Amino acid sequence: MATIAAAPTYAPSTAASNTGMWSWITTVDHKRIAVMYLYTSLFFFMFGGLEAVIIRTQLIAPNGTILNAEIYNQLMTMHGTTMIFLAVMPLSAVFFNFLIPLQIGARDVAFPRLNAFSYWVYLFGGIVITMPIFFALAPNAGWFGYAPLTTPQFSPGVNIDYWVIGLQILGISSLAAGFNFITTIINMRAPGMNLMRMPIFTWMALVTQFLIILAFPAITVALIFLQFDRFFGTQFYAIAAGADPLLWQHLFWIFGHPEVYILVLPAFGLVSEIIPTFSRKPLFGYPVMVYSGILIGFLGFGVWAHHMFAVGMGPIADTMFSMMTLLIAIPTGVKIFNWISTMWGGALRFTTAMLFAIGLVSLFTIGGISGVMHGSPPADLQQTDTYFVVAHFHYVLFGGSIMAIFGGIYLYFPKMFGRLMNETLGKWHFWLYFIGMNLTFFPMHYAGMLGMPRRIYRYDGGQGWELFNLISTIGSYMLVVATAIFVYNFFRSRRSGAIATSDPWGAGTLEWSIPSPAPEYNFAEIPTVRSRYPVWDIKSSEHGAHEIPHGELGEIHMRDHSMDTASTEVEPAPKSAKELGIVLPNNTVMPAIAALSIALSSLGLVLMRNENKTVGVVWSVVSAIMIFVSIYYWMTTPLEDEH
């Protein structure tokens, strides 16, 4: 594999207008926004990981003393909230932003400024929800925030205020991005790219965006009820007024279960790109992969109450939701068999990205099997709210989402930064993750089935849980070491990694036909697509070059690196957008200001309830004016210069 790194091509350079802090704050380029998403979400991933490691250290032995109950509960809540909303979802958004336009042959997303707005809302929402932990005031009722524990009667403090507000801000980001990507995928595909030629990652991204726009309204409703209960004295969840706490649970899980697929479908998409690339074979059963993804998304809305088998819904409801849950195993199983079949008969290259993808297939299988186990309600009554469930969803989210996301980072790093990540360090990263992940989470299956409840900050000795907890904690330290290796590799490769060619992996989809890093305009000429793997067609067909004019001036600057042929030719640096006469959207700071104002206005509510009413009202009104003004300027400024 070393030879793929040997080709010196053009040195990645950036135009003067593209440097400096201001250019990042005002950028509307989907690739730069993706990079900002990448840094921010990796930061939050490590922050959430740090919370997890502190939790694991507390639980290394019975009656741990490094945390008290309150701080443990805050860390536990923030670990879940951070990983789901601030790490894994935005890590997927890195690839939505970066890849969707590149894979469909577009110059940017449909609404570039809305895209910037999504990022800034995510950043400020993340700050709002994370900041209180530094003052030991973080949300402390679990990431699921069950009423009535979150009502002012039982949680009078400011903690839950931040949670209610932060999640709503983050919801704005996800929804804006969701509509943006749907519009992009539906409308901006290159000529010839019909839906069944669309790369599978983009397909899974499309399904995910529909899940987001359909699921987030449910949690928004739940949160607005809670917000009104907390800030304005309504009684949606007030038990003294006769509220039914199941209202929260149903609304939350109607969002919460599709959320699982929001977290994992993009991962499935990435793996469906990685495995064909490194097997040098098209994805096995592409149409079935598409349909199973759609089916998973569809069924995902009918299974929410399997999180609630212990609440006493009655046998009919339990049966219904159990059957739906078991059904989901079928399309998921099909995906796994199809990935293995893609590898079957291929020429497998075990790059770091491929290892992570194989890691997903093997680990997600375990999470899927334990998922079927909870799908049987009577069995679930022994499993739910125990460490068995903790083991299950970490196999799904770490073994699934995180493995694929890191695979995706290794795969797309060259297209983002023009350099390759170090493969040796990458393999250390993978193996430590793979072993560490199993050490951390597999013993939790045992702890749970041996009676250990979740969300407890301490436990007695002599309960038969000591060994499993000890192993889990050691495993978590291994994950820390691996993550440190990744971070070192990331920054080192960013600076001095081997220069990447346009197609360092010998992949087949459109994004590999353009130079690395991708020029700001993506495609000098919008390509015409005739198949699912156009780049492979060019390499294996003499006619291909004429069918897919997409290089600058219609030429194809591409060589076949898939067979490790060392190339010493120097690729010419791509021309600038100006030279090619391509008009790109102008930078603007307005989306960032609008996002900041939204976060600030929400903080006004917190002030109103907890500090001073007048200050809070004034604060909110001022930020509301800022929102209005920034959106006004945003709307009245043309997107691009006149042609």
Added chain:
Amino acid sequence: MTPIHRSRQRMTAVALAVLLLTLAACSQEYPNSTFHTNTEFNAAIDHLWNRLMFFGTLVFVLIEGLLIYAVFRYRRRENSPVPKQVHGSATLEILWTAIPALILVFIAVPTVRTIFETQADAAAGSLQVEVIGHQWWWEFRYPELGITTANELYLPVGRTVNFELKTHDVLHSFWIPHLGGKRDLITNRTNYLWFTPDTSMATKVQNGFCAEFCGESHANMKFRVFTVTPEQFESWAAHQASPAVFGATVPAAAPPAAGTAADSAAPAAAAASPAGATPVMLASAGGFTFAEADLPRYARPMTPIPASIRRLPPGMTGDPVRGQEAYQSTSCIGCHAIAGTPFNMANIGPDLTHVGSRTTIGAGLYPNDAEHLAMWIKNSRAMKPGVVMPTLGTNEFDPVTKLKISSGLSDQQVADIVAYLMALK
């Protein structure tokens, strides 16, 4: 050795390791293991679990086996040609849609049957137990027997017990892993859960937990379940239904008339116990109870005591009669009820009628002995985060208000109250 061989061996090793660990999980070292058939409820779950585990292992071995085989078999070799570009196979894809569907049928059928079996109404004549969750302790009532107690359940073996699950505040979940699945306690709703401990469970103790996150001390909301013979249960119940007695020798507990026990409890009987009588603290006098010394290791609380609480001076002994006076003249009566005394109306904290007969305090956190009880009374907030009970000991530091208590109970008063409560067998 071929790669196929190697991978097969690995698979066998993994399967064996999983099997061994599963077997180990059934041994005595795991007191809260769910792999039991101690009740018909748990037997039904165990049956389902075995089936799920069988098919799960089958699928696991199949998928991981194929994956490992593919990894070793199709590794790219020097000068491998471009592989045959296979796009799919309808036959295969139909096959691996149909086979999982078939497996799921084998899971779904017993699942549905078990759902309806376990959620049917409890058999007539079951022992009724009302479970009321509080942040963070358990109130247990036996309405037919007129018993109210806290954090410790006595259940006769061989008789179905029907739990009526309610909560006073937030959501909780009632779970005894050794005896069956859990059921949530939902505000403004009533849930039911029933099972029958089989006779092999006689004179045994199980741990119970709150399984739904319920706030700060969720981890500290535990309880004990004593499964006893019907005779032991009769003896225990008869005594628990009687009003608080301390001081005078207890007459052989007469079986109370069911349902009227509370009425027959003449309030003055115990309160007016002759001041001169020597307090007798005999467990035997109070009907059957599980002796603390008999508790197995897993049922003994091992929560460390916070160093900040000052212990009573060594050698200080309390007088239960003075203790009763102190109890009745301080804030204790605002929250705790003791049946048989005039101060029997509060229901904020656990009922203390027979508190001396219990093995633990603080919802399974500490052993119920004079030392721990004294520290609890002095500063329960330091011993269990979030408790409502105020810090009462003079010169104790209240961890919530961050204030030192200047006019609380003196050490002697605490010792007296402890003596009184310990005498309430």
